[in-house]
Amino acid sequence: MASSAPLHPVARQALLAALDEGWADPSRLYREGRRARLLLDAAREAAAEAVGCRPDELVFTPSGTRAVYDGIAGALAGRRRAGRRLVVSAVEHSSVLHTAAAHEADGGTVTEVPVDRTGRVAPGAYAAALREAPDGVALACLQSANHEVGTLQPVAEAAEECAAAGVPLLVDAAQSLGWGPVEGNWSLLTASAHKWGGPAGVGLLAVRKGVRFRTVPPNDERESGRSPGFENLPALVAAAASLRAVRAEAAAEAERLRGLVDRIRARVPELVPDVEVVGDPERRLPHLVTFSCLYVDGEALLHELDRAEFSVSSGSSCTSSTLTPSHVLRAMEVLSEGNVRVSLPRGTAEAEVERFLEVLPGVVAQVRERLGAPKPAEATVAPDPVPEPEVALVVDSLGKRCPIPVIELAKVIGQVPVGGVVVVLSDDEAARLDIPAWCEMRGQTYEGERTADRGVAYRVRRRA
């Protein structure tokens, strides 16, 4: 799964060793303190080397989230005079978007850079955002790779565009740092150790020399005043050691996992009807693949896969506490129902992937069966046309949750003549994303939405 990985054996060893050697306070003068200081310095040097920065440019934080919060806040404070605008992509990790929201609530302004259907920001998009900003831009943020669909972002290009505008770029490298350093001339970088198989409780924040940065108080003297609180030394040591270890294996393992993901990307649409595999097929993380299944309830699908001992995540509305599809899928304007995110841990066996491909079709069919989803054929069967082509057929899906509105739309589309219209009434957030996505997949014409007395009316014209 994408949100964490088992502890790397090297991390485990280093953690155990450091538990004995590294319990003391590195800021103390006596021997245990000095020994702790040496361990801390060594961990910092190793991490800095892997990041590609100077040791004195890097601090350890209690989490990747905290690195993002404090990195953005410090850069915004340091550039207060330049302006209060923050530029982010629409598909950043929630930690970045939450910080942006807090900045807006505090009177700052935010520009959201859109992405294409693969989840990638267009080259030149950051330059445009900086050019068009009505006020001074303090900071721009761009993830190295997307955490839900695996699409790599054009970080080096964005860094050039930002440099040209004199704006620092913060790169959230949480997803990619274990695979390799972030290329290009970034200004700030954040990462999270448990994403590369390191321990939880360790984030990285790198701030290049020369980048204006002012830590937002309160803070103490630890980590150059940039990350307060007693250093979690054993975890830091384990984080640095495991980063070095996964990097040593990265090239070979990336190629292997990439092959497995290619297989999933190719086979799933062949094995399962009405599936949309999302994310860039080429410029992507080696281990991550995401697809959405039409007419499927994401939560039911996850539970069935879990029963088959596959641990996957989902960006479907039914799997989120807010009952809205993931902001990434929304920004990409792709199907969100029946969404499955597969993240292959290092060392995943090919046999496991084959077993997944064996199990998936039956599981999806079973969930669709239960929901009374239309058979792939069904939707395209054209029955007797109704006499009046212009009559719009209205489907009341009010109070019904994803994927029911789309299923009901699919069931009736064949009952209106080609050129006829179906209007779906729905108060489910997912419908806004999934009805247009369905039209795209089915070659029907989506004619837009308008607010109804209750919920929203989505208008679809039958094309075939």
Next chain:
Amino acid sequence: MASSAPLHPVARQALLAALDEGWADPSRLYREGRRARLLLDAAREAAAEAVGCRPDELVFTPSGTRAVYDGIAGALAGRRRAGRRLVVSAVEHSSVLHTAAAHEADGGTVTEVPVDRTGRVAPGAYAAALREAPDGVALACLQSANHEVGTLQPVAEAAEECAAAGVPLLVDAAQSLGWGPVEGNWSLLTASAHKWGGPAGVGLLAVRKGVRFRTVPPNDERESGRSPGFENLPALVAAAASLRAVRAEAAAEAERLRGLVDRIRARVPELVPDVEVVGDPERRLPHLVTFSCLYVDGEALLHELDRAEFSVSSGSSCTSSTLTPSHVLRAMEVLSEGNVRVSLPRGTAEAEVERFLEVLPGVVAQVRERLGAPKPAEATVAPDPVPEPEVALVVDSLGKRCPIPVIELAKVIGQVPVGGVVVVLSDDEAARLDIPAWCEMRGQTYEGERTADRGVAYRVRRRA
């Protein structure tokens, strides 16, 4: 040493077990996630039981410092309407004082409650502070016990005084939670796991139901929205397990350590001349004792003790990056030069304490020798009085650091007649604290300071 302790064996076991069971994301639906959730819930229940609150009142934070920052910020934000005044004692941990400073910088106001020479706030002091506050008080903070001198604070009384005024009380229980729950009707409580032998990277924040609290954004959905970032599950599990374990041993171990500290408190003044043992002799933590040695350089003393394999801390100016004595010793108005803080880890052997008592006198004598400190006798020898009793003898100690100004004062005091005056010119921050303290210890009259062309002139009248 006071700022950390070796990992408790139980913590180590729990950590290892949780490394295998608890790496997954507790917010996920699949089995590893659900298992992680169970571990997290169990750790929360155990910690809440030890704290004496409901599990849903307690969240885990990445450090005690972060618990203090976020606890105070959340309580201040939640009580914004009541006012913007924060009441703290003058001897709180720096994390509390840093938060207070940040609050002031942000336009808030702060009242500092003074302490007596034992480091204890007077009963009624909080009631007085609340009564005399010119504006609305949002929050009051009081440590359960002081981290440098071990003095217990009247938390239960302060809680009553705050309750009577309708003001919530936040108790920083970092020093005492391992020894027992905090008594009295506190509103918020913070603690730090590595202080009780748990792992680094874990703090506790308890907020009683009914206490107005608003997390300051950015934040995410983790830990009831009160502590963002991926949960450090193995560490949380180890923290809870070790808290339970140390509590089981607490009563017996406290009595044993108390005996050893009593021995240090009694013997040190007998073995070493010109020593002031500070802190409340009765109402104190079982394992912590602090004393200051006249005419001694704290850093040199620490190094000598370290060579003898004793790991102690110091609040002397020469051991701090800012070259000022610890704010705790300043607030207590006690001697800060040659300050030694001994914190006995659980299980400390009596023989170790005896060895310390054997080594200490020689080490102190050696350091004093090197500094040319006056022999205990010397200072009291009265030589031929100078003819003019009213002439003030001026000692220029400008540019000299603690303990030199006090040493030079002691050397010349005998050269003025009884009733005569010595003026010490010093630009060392420690002199402001240590010259009056020396007068107190030596029965001389401190007549105050005034700013000189360079540094400060401290006026001392010879009484004997």
